[in-house]
Amino acid sequence: MSSPATTPPPAAAPGGDRVILCMKWGTKYGPEYVNRLYAMVRRHLRGDFRFVCLTDRTDGIRPEVECRPIPPLDLPPGSPERGWTKLTTFSDDLVAQYGLSGTALFLDLDVVIVDDITPFFEVPGEFLIIHDWKRPWRITGNSSVYRFTLGAHPDVLATFRRDFDAIRAKFRNEQAYLSDEMHKKGLLSYWDARWCASFKYHSIPRWPMNYFRAPFIPDGARILIFHGVMNPPDALAGRSNGNWRRPKPAAWIADHWHE
Secondary structure, eight states, X not given: OOOOOOOOOOOXXXXXXXXXXEEEOSSSSOHHHHHHHHHHHHHHOOSOOEEEEEEXXXXXXXXXXXXXXXXXXXXXXXXXXXXXXXXXXXXXXXXXXXXXXXXXXXXXXXXXXXSOOGGGGTSOOSEEEEEOSSOTTSOOEEEEEEEEETTSOHHHHHHHHHTHHHHHHHOSSHHHHHHHHHHHHTOEEEOOTTTEEEIIIIISOOTTGGXXXXXXXXXXXXXXXXXXXXXXXXXXXXXXXXXXXXXXOOTTHHHHSOO
């Protein structure tokens, strides 16, 4: 008689070095975004960590940040970049040339950290990402915050380089491709839905209360994600930049988004 089926135990929480990764290219974000992100991590991550910025411009970035060149995408000449650059976080260069090891937590430059992020390094799983809020029936994640083992998935970038035209035709952006690749590997997991909150969807009160009540920090939120046309300075000033969700000023942003 066959033995009853058992559920395998969850993967152990990662160990080793803890690395915070961010990326800055071009001129959309100034060095103050990197500096403030470092300061927020320092305030909200218990214990030691390395903070690495992959960038093409180091001017003005505080000395505690390790600046390294962005590994090449190696796309055909004239190919549109369209944000695919984030996939270079899976390049062998980070291990072989930059000497990084352990677990990497990638953070977009325009996030605002409002509570302890130590649990992002403690929850079990090989690859974790935000589950997209707008279309939760899809597997696609939001890559504003994702975690992986450094050097463990070079095939993600190698496949993209090899099959770029087909991938670009199938996927709208890197987070859709990345989510699909990790799903095929059986490694795709999502953060606790409360931890990464959308400022646009979760902080701004619903119409018509958005005209009377200021945005707020949702219960359980640890990181606020800014996507679309509003960034932290816009939220602080109450600028909608044309978004139909017109917010009042969120003065509390200044309590978190600073050096």
